[in-house]
Amino acid sequence: MAKQISELKLGILGGGQLGRMLIQEAINYNLTTLVLDPDPDAPCKHIANKFECGSITDFDTVYNFGKKADIITIEIEKVNIEALEALEKEGKLVFPQSRVIRLIQDKGVQKQFFKENDIPTAPFQLVSSKNDLSNGNFSFPYILKQRKDGYDGKGVMKINNLADVDHAFESPSLIEELIDFDKEIAVIVARNANGDMKTFPMVEMEFNAEANLVEFLISPSTYPEDLQDKADKIALNIASALNITGILAVEMFVTRDGDILVNELAPRPHNSGHQTIEGNYVSQFEQHLRAIFNLPLGDTRSINNAIMINLLGEKGHDGLARYENLEKVMGIDGVYIHLYGKKYTKPFRKMGHVTIVDQNREKAIEKARYVQHTLKVVS
Template identity: 70%
Template sequence: MAKDFYGELQLGILGGGQLGRMLIQEAINYNVNVHILDPDKNAPCRKLCNRFECGSLNDFDTVYNFGKDLDMITIEIEKVNVDALEKLEGEGVIVYPQSRIIRLIQDKGLQKQFFKQNDIPTAAFQLISNKENLYETAIPLPYIQKLRRDGYDGKGVKKINNTSAIEQAFEEPSLIEELVDFEKEIAVIVARNDRGDVSTFPLVEMEFNPDANLVEFLISPSTLPFEIQTQADEIAKKIAEDLQIVGLLAVEMFLTKDGEILVNELAPRPHNSGHHTIEGNITSQFAQHLRAIFNLPLGATTARTNAVMINLLGEPRYEGLARYEGVEDVLAVEGIFVHLYGKKYTKPFRKMGHVCIVNDDRDLAIKNARWVQKTLKVKA
């Protein structure tokens, strides 16, 4: 920590979306000054921070000038100018997660190589320079093609079923990986501070929207066998230790039908798979991230009760000023918590908010969540 609390610490966040918004809500408890850089003048954080700057996250000068007078910088999105962060680190600004980790995770190819070098279980893969390489690969069809850079929220991913589908493949540098016949998609969020303390949140089980390819439904804690939960927990801790990360790390994994766990991707920040922790756990993922980067004792992550999180996505065929249907209906039910992200405009499958449903009766929590999915809609 460069300074004590009491309103003196100047914290910069690269990105002013919903993750930054929820970080600010938690940072208020620590009495720090929060500065936000985001390219959208209507970003959800714009009215909540001490200083809002509209500018590119990818421009060296913009990021450097934003951060040079701050004590610490963190991120809510990986697509940022790492060269500027490295210069800031060299000049004494604390950057967590460290710039070297952001650089690694920006490139899915480097991520995969990191898994291989550190004996982290992951699907077989091959790095591809351009589309022509896809006609001769060591990975049999069908396989998944992922852009090495800039893929986000389901974008930058394609399933290549046969050789004729290669015509529609990505041209840019990418990787292909073996198509995993998985039973479930699961995730563990792990935190590590500069003291080397490491703590994980209980394993969660996820469902993805088939059209948008992003998390739509999540339940915690998992009821998978203890051995599976333990193995996933150990994998997440190993990755955090191998990276020596300071901050929060979301580890997304596949559980195969054979009971094997394979790591899919990493996110070095608060993540969609941890939103339920605000109501569902003793410490939220946002509080834990701040504890980690401030080098404070990590909080207890025990689940308070069963928690289901659903993403509130913009309805298909609607685009424009956001209008929410069914908010009063869902808020009339005990144990339902609505989080709207302050985004002025909606479009199909845009993340407009999330809802957390908690209940000591797991089946009732799931039933209520399914009802919320049918009742609460974002239109225009």
């Protein structure tokens, strides 16, 4: 007789806020959670059944950790792939699969995957080093992205002219045509081992220009239904082509001409799905658990208009975190606070998020703008 979900041990590589919110859902299923993270004070430390402080990029550490779990998942892509491959060969279940993580770890390989599978994306070219930029004949301006280790806005820069090339990345990178886009959007898709798939409604995102992080998210989108359907189909096609098990966030651009271009993928719960905790019938975190344990996928429909705001550490503040005006925003109907358990703040560090729900979309946005300008993370 197959084991029930509550009899299995879930190993999570990475103990940050995504792991924390995943564990909060896992508790509802009596799941035993094991977490590996290099930070001895990681957000997951006090809520995981077992927390281990160690490197998620070291082969032996990841391999030995994975041996203790029945299913292994990630909350960040920068993990030791070779260890996960070895665990898979020994029969351990790793979701998303190691081959998917390997593909997504390298933005150049990811772009080639888009090209080979006819997935619409911005024109690009791979470069070995910044010498290729000096010797090349590329039209300015363009976007330069490091192929590996870029996250949360890091590893991306705009190259406007030859002078900017002097400050370009030395490591293997890709150049991408600068897209004149109307808005950034995202669709999160889940796929279980049976091949069942479901998408969450498309969301619209605003980014912090300085930190290049999602700062404001609106769900559901008000773009025309045919455009939303197109984005939905792109996400489903990618999940199917990857043959992924788990959650996949597909970040896209809507161009001024109304086309959709895929920007990047994240094979895990993602910032563009935090609002699903209060805004949808099933959250992205529960859906990820359902997918990796091969359970029926939940109802992804929106319950209400939901706005998500990232709480980022204020500029000029580095030290013990304080949440200024927390009581003020908690007095507003439909405001839900999520703090990530991080003791120290620094500029642009993700310290939490707030979701605002309201039956009236404009009222939800109005409340969210107030929260955005009122609630501050300082030291």
